[in-house]
Amino acid sequence: MSDSHDRxxxxxxxxxxxxxxxxxxARVRAHLRECADxxxxxxxxxxxxxxxxxxxxxxxxxxxxRARTLRAAVGARAPRASVGTYAACFADAVATLDALLTExxxxxxxxTRRVIGDAGAVGEPxxxxxxxxxxxxTDGVLCAALGLPEAVPSAIAAGEGPGDxxxxxxxxxxxxLRDHTLAEARTVWHDQADRLLRAAPPTGDTTAPxxxxxxxxxxxxxxxxxxxxxxxxTWIHTGDLARLFGLRAVRPIRLDQLIAYGxxxxxxxxxxxxxxxxxxxxxxxxxxxxxxxATPRATVTADAVEFCLLFGGRRTPASVRxxxxxxxxxxxxxxxxxxxxxxx
Amino acid sequence: xxxxxxxxxxxxxxxxxxxxxxxxxxxxxRVSGNRTAAEDIVQEVFVHLWEHPYAFRPERGSLRGWLCLxxxxxxxxxxxxxxxxxxxxxHACRTGGGEWVASAEDxxxxxxxxxxxxxALARLPAAQREAIELAFYADITYREVASRLGVxxxxxxxxxxxxxxxxxxxxxxPSGRGTSGEGR
Numbered sequence: 352m353s354d355s356h357d358r359x360x361x362x363x364x365x366x367x368x369x370x371x372x373x374x375x376x377a378r379v380r381a382h383l384r385e386c387a388d389x390x391x392x393x394x395x396x397x398x399x400x401x402x403x404x405x406x407x408x409x410x411x412x413x414x415x416x417r418a419r420t421l422r423a424a425v426g427a428r429a430p431r432a433s434v435g436t437y438a439a440c441f442a443d444a445v446a447t448l449d450a451l452l453t454e455x456x457x458x459x460x461x462x463t464r465r466v467i468g469d470a471g472a473v474g475e476p477x478x479x480x481x482x483x484x485x486x487x488x489t490d491g492v493l494c495a496a497l498g499l500p501e502a503v504p505s506a507i508a509a510g511e512g513p514g515d516x517x518x519x520x521x522x523x524x525x526x527x528l529r530d531h532t533l534a535e536a537r538t539v540w541h542d543q544a545d546r547l548l549r550a551a552p553p554t555g556d557t558t559a560p561x562x563x564x565x566x567x568x569x570x571x572x573x574x575x576x577x578x579x580x581x582x583x584x585t586w587i588h589t590g591d592l593a594r595l596f597g598l599r600a601v602r603p604i605r606l607d608q609l610i611a612y613g614x615x616x617x618x619x620x621x622x623x624x625x626x627x628x629x630x631x632x633x634x635x636x637x638x639x640x641x642x643x644x645a646t647p648r649a650t651v652t653a654d655a656v657e658f659c660l661l662f663g664g665r666r667t668p669a670s671v672r673x674x675x676x677x678x679x680x681x682x683x684x685x686x687x688x689x690x691x692x693x694x695x
Numbered sequence: 696x697x698x699x700x701x702x703x704x705x706x707x708x709x710x711x712x713x714x715x716x717x718x719x720x721x722x723x724x725r726v727s728g729n730r731t732a733a734e735d736i737v738q739e740v741f742v743h744l745w746e747h748p749y750a751f752r753p754e755r756g757s758l759r760g761w762l763c764l765x766x767x768x769x770x771x772x773x774x775x776x777x778x779x780x781x782x783x784x785x786h787a788c789r790t791g792g793g794e795w796v797a798s799a800e801d802x803x804x805x806x807x808x809x810x811x812x813x814x815a816l817a818r819l820p821a822a823q824r825e826a827i828e829l830a831f832y833a834d835i836t837y838r839e840v841a842s843r844l845g846v847x848x849x850x851x852x853x854x855x856x857x858x859x860x861x862x863x864x865x866x867x868x869p870s871g872r873g874t875s876g877e878g879r
Contacts, residue, residue, distance in 0.1 A: 361849065361852050361853065361856070362837075362852055363856065364852060364855035364856035364858075364859045365830070365836075365837040365851070365852050365855050367859065368827070368830035368831070368837075368855060368859070369830070370830040370835060370836045370837050370840070370855075371836065371837065372836055372838060395860070395863060396856070396859040396860065396863065397863075398863035398866070399858070399859035399860065399861070399862030399863035399864075399866065411717070411720075412716050412717065412720040412733075412734065412737055413734065416716070416720075416734050416737060416738065417709075417712060417713075417716070419738060420712060420737065420738045420741050420742065421705070421708065421709060421712065421741075423738055423742050424705070424708055424741060424742045424745040424746070425705060425745075427742050427745065427746045428703070428745055428746040429703070430703045430704070430705040431702060431703030431704060442703075443702040443703070443704075444702075446701070446702050446703030447701050447702050447703075449703075450701045450702075450703070450747075450748050450749055451701075451749055453746070453747060453749070454747060454749035454750065598749055598752075599697070599749075599752070599753060599754065601697070601698040601701045601702060602698050603698075603702070604698065604699060604702050604704065
């Protein structure tokens with residue numbers, strides 16, 4: 352008799368039902384050949400299995416059910432906005448944060464009725480109220496630049512004054528929305544983001560100037576960068592919330608657009624540190640920076656998402672999971688340059 | 696796939712539907728025994744996945760298993776509500792969508808057997824019933840059932856065992872059919 356006998360009786364019912372793992376299935380079969388007691392028990396349990404049900408023909412769902420179901424789905428939750436290619440990454444990011452908020456702000460939950468003023472959010476900026484206020488503030492900057500109405504018009508002009516203008520605007524939004532519930536603040540954020548998306552029609556000119564403003568916090572000069580910037584920031588903060596609530600951070604469908612945006616900003620800072628950058632995984636690729644004809648002194652290999660987290664200030668040059676070959680000081684100064692772009 | 700659902704890519708939902716509609720419909724049909732109800736449940740399950748993509752946790756098991764579990768629960772809820780309604784209306788109008796129908800392929804005998812099994816399953820304790828039905832209709836391994844329900848594997852195994860023993864008694868064995876079974 353095999354030494355596994357003690358474990359077999361407990362798993363016999365699952366085995367009779369055919370829901371064991373394959374390796375376990377083989378072990379049970381081997382054991383039953385040797386053990387009359389377990390064979391008898393298996394027969395008793397089998398009497399409870401209505402074989403006719405299991406083997407009966409499967410009813411087929413009617414073809415019309417497909418269209419009906421898909422129609423009901425997009426009625427319950429709108430698909431990501433259909434926008435110009437250059438803004439697709441932002442549409443994906445907005446849909447992602449919205450889906451996450453659906454999960455963490457369930458209807459009827461006290462959290463939904465909690466008003467922002469109760470949140471103590473200025474000190475804990477990356478809880479839901481902090482993230483919403485921050486995105487309302489920073490999306491608002493692009494709205495203003497594009498001549499769209501701002502959700503919470505600010506008294507602080509873009510780039511004006513000392514210190515961190517985004518932080519001041521965020522604090523201002525938090526104060527102004529103090530009596531809003533989280534659900535209401537979510538609507539304020541989403542409506543404004545949606546205005547930005549609707550201002551990015553599918554036939555938009557990707558290289559058109561976004562604004563004449565050139566202050567330190569002025570939106571990027573080109574629409575393609577301005578929308579990638581909004582996507583990047585939304586994605587980074589959605590990741591913060593995902594971690595906070597123990598949810599999975601998604602890999603952006605248009606990660607390539609976020610990376611292209613980051614590399615456009617990074618390249619001018621690498622004139623003294625030419626590197627080959629190998630970003631792995633979907634959305635990745637291989638680049639030689641600062642220009643394709645430079646002679647790289649080092650190669651930095653990292654997952655594409657990991658590298659984006661470095662851009663986003665969620666990794667440091669020391670903590671980012673990157674593999675370096677060649678001249679290490681060059682590689683480290685490239686990583687430091689990427690990290691210095693973080694301002695979220 | 697989950698990434699695309701979260702990011703609102705509706706083509707991902709169409710792909711998931713095409714991949715799993717047969718299974719989800721089968722679970723709903725087997726448990727409810729009602730065509731209209733099964734179709735409604737299919738719609739509810741896929742709409743729920745689309746509307747609440749974060750409700751599905753990939754780290755806890757397959758999408759297939761999650762959809763089956765959801766279909767099963769909705770179907771059980773439907774059966775409960777239907778029984779309550781029938782008790783209220785007595786047996787007056789069984790035509791309003793409450794007709795027990797088996798699939799076109801099933802023989803009348805199989806339909807009788809299906810009804811008999813459903814009624815036996817309905818008499819099991821809820822936890823045993825869930826474990827057994829997920830195994831019958833969805834073919835989810837007991838490990839995945841455990842992971843999905845957040846209970847130890849040993850608990851699922853003993854629910855299956857207790858449930859099968861009771862089913863064997865409830866279904867009786869008048870014709871001797873079943874003891875030889877189709878065996879796995």
